[in-house]
Amino acid sequence: MIECPTCKHQEFVGTLYCGECGTRLVHGASVPTMEVSRGHVEPGEGTVTKPGAQEGPELESGAILGLRVVSTGTVLSLIGRENYTLGRLVPTQAVIPDVDLSPFRAHEHGVSRMHAEIRLDYNGVHVIDLESANGTHINGQRLEPQVLTPVRHGDIIQLGSLSLQLISRYRV
């Protein structure tokens, strides 16, 4: 049996899409994730600037979570689920991340198609690196793949070299 990385549903070997949540269970060939030089992802790049106390008025009403793309200032609201995969949609591929970062030049930034996941539960908000090629950093600290790391409002989540700031109205 194989396990769906998103919902932990068990499927037979060879299954291509999770019957429970529709997550793609294998990675196909496409443009491989770009290698970015180490320099880009080492800490101390000056991206760790915490926002003020303001709690993201840019969030859509009803949203308690969001991501601000640091380079453009765009705010992506996360609504309606308890977990969101972050990645890069490739038109010819059926890997569909919940949050598609390709409008933010994700490919050049070294974002994998399924790069990381944000998970919400009663313990708070967590980020998990989905064994991405260029790694996920929280405030400059590189995450171990597949390990839940708690994040708070204002934290910088770096996918490859793409920086996202977490906006959270979530109270534990």
Place this chain on the structure above:
Amino acid sequence: MAGEQDYYKLLGVPRDATQEQIRRAYREAALRLHPDRNVRPGETELFVGVNRAYEVLNDPARRGEYDKELRAAEAETAEKSGFRCSVLHSRKALLQLDEPQVHYLLFDVTPAPGFKVIRPPVNLCIVVDRSTSMRGQRLDQVRSAAQAVLDQLDASDHAAIIAFSDRAEVVVAPDQAKDRSVSRARLSLLQAGGGTAIAQGLETGLTQLRQSFQRDGVNHLLLLTDGRTYGDEAACLEMADRSVTDGITISGIGIGSDWNDRFLDDLTSRTGGAAIFLDTPRAVTALLQKTFDDLGRVFANRVRLEGAFAPQVDVRSAFRLHPDPTPLSDALPLVLGHLGRDDSIRLLLELVIHAIGPIHELPLASLKVAGDLLGQAPDNPPLAIEIRCPVTGEPEHEPPPPEILATLNLVSLYRMQEKARHEAELGQASLAARRLENLATHLLASGERELAKAALGEAERLVHTRHLSTEGEKRLKYGTRALLLPSKSGAP
């Protein structure tokens, strides 16, 4: 060569078996079938056959000769068949595994080249629901759409229009169909009123089709309804099964939100047809026109996939992707309906394969594509397809073919919708709502804003009322199916 048995099959060994494998298989078969210990009828002949097979295959020179003949004979049979078929596997090799594994097959059936192009005579019967709810725009549209089709009939075509409510009557008989003033006058008599007894309409329609049956043409019944039939579903399905044997296909158009989509799907798909959902009656004209045009382009009817799967292989699901995306029953023979002349039939099978031991190759299935070619010389054997797949001990990391991935992605969206509906019916409203939200996310990611909105709307409704709307159910079901249409998925 023709008519003779395949020696390899007789011994139960693969074509590339080693001499040792052949010897072992022979010894086993000979022991089992030897006349001294076996007197069951037919087995002596089998014993003789096995001996002959061994005699040939055990001698490398004679085996080489035989292989050549066998391939030539097979190629010749395949050449004569009116069909071509390609099969794509989701994996290059199966795994030696003591638990079940999933394998997908994508079939493309196309007409063989070199056949003369003809337009088959069309024998069409349109069966119209004239229950009270059809009053007004719905019936007006159907009337003008039907008239438009009647106006285009060829000399060799036949058409009839049946209306039903609690009973059925012939509105336009075949001999009136080609006379414009008569058919117009007859159609104007078509007025709404009464209930929806589909069995009545079907029976009268099928009777008309049988009376003007075209042996060398397409015989098709198109059912238009906007309501539910009560109590006569079983009778309808029985009629549908009988019509398959006669070579009559049934397709359905459901207008609005109150018809029974599951019933119409079942009724039509078992004949090789499909049900289509229209949220507005305005589209009836275009749809009727398309149906009529497609019938004039049919190359073969009663197309079906026959044969058998290996004992350790189960078909978990079968889905016709083109034309008219529809889930099919998972039992052979699969009824596939019409094959158009410049068209294909695309089919996705999901197989569950049970434990595989240390072998090099697994024969998955021995299948045949059969069907009746319209207006062609009668000598057209079905196309035999042997499906086998290598087995390895090491998992390989080659990605599945993109066509299979793209298709499966869309099929999985359809399945999510089905599952949510099932959960809603079981009273698991919050589970269903979450699933629809998830579906909406996937749909948005594929750029399907309207459909995503519909899914979110239904999810919200589930939270408030614990039920899906009858319209939303259909919109999601047929909407996710429509994602598989070539314009969207890039399939041929």
